[in-house]
Amino acid sequence: MDTRVGNGHGQSDLFPSTHWSVVFAAGRSQAEPDISQAALEELCQTYWAPLYSFVRSRGYTVHDAQDLTQSFFACLLEHKIYARVDRQKGKFRSFLLASLKNFLAHAADHERTLKRGGGQDFLPLHEEQAKEAESLFQTHSTASSEDRLFDRSWAEALLAAGLERLSADYKRESKEKLFNELRIFVAGGADPPPTYAELADRLGIAESTLRSHVTRLRARYREALRAEVRRTVHTETQVDEELHELLHVLTES
Amino acid sequence: METRPASVSICSICGEPLNAKGDCLACLRRTGLEETGVEIQPSALAFGDFEVEQDAEGSYRELGHGAIGVTYLAADKVLRRRVALKVIEVPPAARDSQAVRERFLREARAAAALRHPNVAAFFQFGASPDGTRCYYAMELIEGETLAARVRRNGPLDAKEALEIGIQITRALMAAATHDLIHRDLKPSNIMLTSESEVKVIDFGLAKAITDAGGEMDLTHGEFVGTPTFASPEQFGSGPVDARSDIYSLGATLWFALTGLTPHLGQTLDEIRDRKMRDDLPVAQLVARNVPEPVVKVLRSTLAIDPGERPASARELMQALESCRRKLTRRVGVPYDKPALRTQAFTRALSDAKASARDPERLRALFEKAARKAAAVPRKPFKENWAYLQTMLRLIRAYYRCEYRQVSDDALLWIIAALNYLVDPFDLIPDKTPFLGFIDDASVVELVKDKTRRTLDGFMKWETTER
Numbered sequence: 001m002d003t004r005v006g007n008g009h010g011q012s013d014l015f016p017s018t019h020w021s022v023v024f025a026a027g028r029s030q031a032e033p034d035i036s037q038a039a040l041e042e043l044c045q046t047y048w049a050p051l052y053s054f055v056r057s058r059g060y061t062v063h064d065a066q067d068l069t070q071s072f073f074a075c076l077l078e079h080k081i082y083a084r085v086d087r088q089k090g091k092f093r094s095f096l097l098a099s100l101k102n103f104l105a106h107a108a109d110h111e112r113t114l115k116r117g118g119g120q121d122f123l124p125l126h127e128e129q130a131k132e133a134e135s136l137f138q139t140h141s142t143a144s145s146e147d148r149l150f151d152r153s154w155a156e157a158l159l160a161a162g163l164e165r166l167s168a169d170y171k172r173e174s175k176e177k178l179f180n181e182l183r184i185f186v187a188g189g190a191d192p193p194p195t196y197a198e199l200a201d202r203l204g205i206a207e208s209t210l211r212s213h214v215t216r217l218r219a220r221y222r223e224a225l226r227a228e229v230r231r232t233v234h235t236e237t238q239v240d241e242e243l244h245e246l247l248h249v250l251t252e253s
Numbered sequence: 254m255e256t257r258p259a260s261v262s263i264c265s266i267c268g269e270p271l272n273a274k275g276d277c278l279a280c281l282r283r284t285g286l287e288e289t290g291v292e293i294q295p296s297a298l299a300f301g302d303f304e305v306e307q308d309a310e311g312s313y314r315e316l317g318h319g320a321i322g323v324t325y326l327a328a329d330k331v332l333r334r335r336v337a338l339k340v341i342e343v344p345p346a347a348r349d350s351q352a353v354r355e356r357f358l359r360e361a362r363a364a365a366a367l368r369h370p371n372v373a374a375f376f377q378f379g380a381s382p383d384g385t386r387c388y389y390a391m392e393l394i395e396g397e398t399l400a401a402r403v404r405r406n407g408p409l410d411a412k413e414a415l416e417i418g419i420q421i422t423r424a425l426m427a428a429a430t431h432d433l434i435h436r437d438l439k440p441s442n443i444m445l446t447s448e449s450e451v452k453v454i455d456f457g458l459a460k461a462i463t464d465a466g467g468e469m470d471l472t473h474g475e476f477v478g479t480p481t482f483a484s485p486e487q488f489g490s491g492p493v494d495a496r497s498d499i500y501s502l503g504a505t506l507w508f509a510l511t512g513l514t515p516h517l518g519q520t521l522d523e524i525r526d527r528k529m530r531d532d533l534p535v536a537q538l539v540a541r542n543v544p545e546p547v548v549k550v551l552r553s554t555l556a557i558d559p560g561e562r563p564a565s566a567r568e569l570m571q572a573l574e575s576c577r578r579k580l581t582r583r584v585g586v587p588y589d590k591p592a593l594r595t596q597a598f599t600r601a602l603s604d605a606k607a608s609a610r611d612p613e614r615l616r617a618l619f620e621k622a623a624r625k626a627a628a629v630p631r632k633p634f635k636e637n638w639a640y641l642q643t644m645l646r647l648i649r650a651y652y653r654c655e656y657r658q659v660s661d662d663a664l665l666w667i668i669a670a671l672n673y674l675v676d677p678f679d680l681i682p683d684k685t686p687f688l689g690f691i692d693d694a695s696v697v698e699l700v701k702d703k704t705r706r707t708l709d710g711f712m713k714w715e716t717t718e719r
Contacts, residue, residue, distance in 0.1 A: 128273065131273060132272065132273040132274070135272070135273050136272070139270065155282075156272070156278050159278050159281040159282060159285060160272065160274070160276065160278070160281070162281070162285060163276060163281060183276075184266075186280065186281065186284050187276040187277055187280055187281050187284075188264040188265070188266045188267060188269075188271070188276065188277030188279070188280030188281075189264065189265060189266075189271070189275055189276070189277065190262045190263065190264070190265055190271060190275060191265055192265045192266075193265065193266060205342060206340075206342050206385060206386055208298050208305070208313065208323070208340065208386075209323060209340075209342060211298075211313055212313060212315055212318065212323050215313065215315070216315075216318070218284050221281075221284055221285055222284070222285055225285040225286070243286060246286065247282070247286040247287065250278075250282050250286070251282075
């Protein structure tokens with residue numbers, strides 16, 4: 001397993017393409033292998049955990065699930081499955097899940113391929129990422145159905161991706177320190193949050209300014225989340241629908 | 254190998270498990286999807302008579318945020334009106350400095366003295382009791398900033414941008430009489446109201462900050478102003494005077510016309526170097542079909558050497574108005590040169606003789622003139638509008654035999670003026686203030702000179718004898 005440090009969201013300041021367009025760009029692998037490789041990596045970074053969770057929920061071991069998830073992305077590109085989909089009609093999430101199910105329906109063939117040594121290890125997979133995905137699976141493995149498990153994992157992947165995007169934005173604006181100090185007001189944490197007065201004193205700014213920073217951070221997180229969702233759907237209406245659905249998935253018992 | 258989840262940490266805020274990165278997905282969910290977020294206890298934020306408004310979440314309502322402070326929406330508790338309240342944090346080293354307070358106060362007084370329709374009014378200056386913050390209460394302008402307008406609708410057309418530029422220049426002319434320099438003129442400091450009025454905000458504040466800079470570092474070492482809109486001399490190349498604002502106005506108009514700034518860069522040094530070294534990217538203007546007269550004005554305002562810019566706001570105003578006239582002539586009016594327009598008036602005078610004898614032609618002329626007068630916005634051309642109205646009333650009174658003290662010569666001049674104003678300009682859209690076309694000084698003065706005595710007599714008759 002490649003343990004390269006970092007993840008795709010380190011470049012989130014750019015985010016030049018939607019997920020859909022990344023998929024399409026990946027399809028040009030013969031003409032532009034670098035672009036396809038980059039596109040594939042970005043896909044993996046965001047959707048690896050929910051897809052892995054789904055595979056795990058089918059009873060595969062950790063390693064087999066990792067290999068199958070990797071193979072799925074390879075298959076996605078090699079056979080250009082996305083090219084058969086009408087982008088206007090569905091969400092990217094639904095497309096990926098349906099494609100994964102089809103892929104797993106032929107899992108026996110894939111397993112044979114893997115055992116013959118035909119599996120490609122062309123996707124850098126971070127150890128941290130793999131651990132995180134497994135942790136996510138363990139947390140939600142009692143979900144009512146494998147589809148629900150996938151949706152929930154997806155929603156949580158998006159929450160995390162939104163935070164990564166926000167972090168990258170602050171870093172680009174040279175406000176990394178500020179973001180790290182305020183992160184707890186958006187993402188919670190193990191340590192108790194400081195009072196505004198304490199933190200304002202530590203940062204050397206007025207409490208009112210601090211409150212403004214927090215307000216802005218929270219607003220920007222909401223916008224970052226919308227931006228993440230926007231990359232997986234087609235219209236603003238679908239963004240609202242998707243956000244509503246993901247909230248429902250996350251809050252149902 | 255089966256990986257077991259690592260020992261799970263608990264969020265100190267909501268008690269939910271944290272993910273592998275130590276983030277609480279439940280908190281993220283609440284912030285991102287439920288908009289409740291981590292609990293913030295709302296508490297009032299007040300400065301003197303002003304209390305900052307809060308939204309439903311208890312967050313303070315911000316209008317803007319810049320390098321020198323935060324601007325809030327606030328309520329004036331005494332006068333019961335809403336204001337824009339700019340709050341500036343004073344660094345510890347400067348809090349006890351009487352000299353700094355004096356300088357702030359001096360700039361605040363200068364800004365308060367500046368009263369102009371194109372400048373957001375300045376209401377009050379104060380400081381928090383502990384000296385950590387000072388605040389400026391200003392007129393709350395309903396509308397959007399020029400920056401927001403361009404972001405929302407894209408770049409403006411030349412006439413619209415020019416009109417905005419002229420109104421900003423009026424503000425600069427007023428400021429010049431108080432020796433005030435804005436120093437941070439930029440699209441986000443230009444408010445556009447729904448009535449197409451332009452209001453410059455934050456006048457004098459940046460200067461107050463930089464003046465205080467000798468004894469304090471209010472900006473924590475950051476550049477005061479906005480680098481992309483700042484003049485080269487604001488980067489230290491020379492003394493800053495009113496021509497610095499003229500440069501910033503040029504950059505602002507450039508942005509309005511293109512959605513871009515003339516010199517981009519990632520760092521302060523890079524922007525400064527590009528301003529000093531690179532030619533203006535005029536191709537940006539050409540790509541947006543910005544007319545040559547406007548390009549010429551922008552070139553002069555954005556000259557690196559202040560000596561090559563318009564020397565004052567008044568001089569800039571002349572350039573902009575000349576520019577506007579040139580653009581206006583482009584709207585299908587076949588009179589490109591003043592000489593031709595004077596000829597047109599000569600023809601109108603000749604036609605007036607026929608009109609004066611032909612009641613039908615005269616009535617048609619009246620009706621056209623009245624329609625035009627009704628369609629013309631009064632505000633920008635108040636004097637000319639009143640002038641036309643008076644001429645119409647006079648002719649009406651003359652032909653009703655109510656007021657006969659009009660010489661034949663004056664009558665012809667008045668009818669000719671109406672002819673001149675009404676007939677050729679049927680080509681012009683109704684919204685165009687047609688009286689702006691009597692900007693040919695020779696024609697205007699000629700008509701006024703020929704009719705002044707008649708009109709004065711008529712107005713006297715109207716007010717005293719009628």
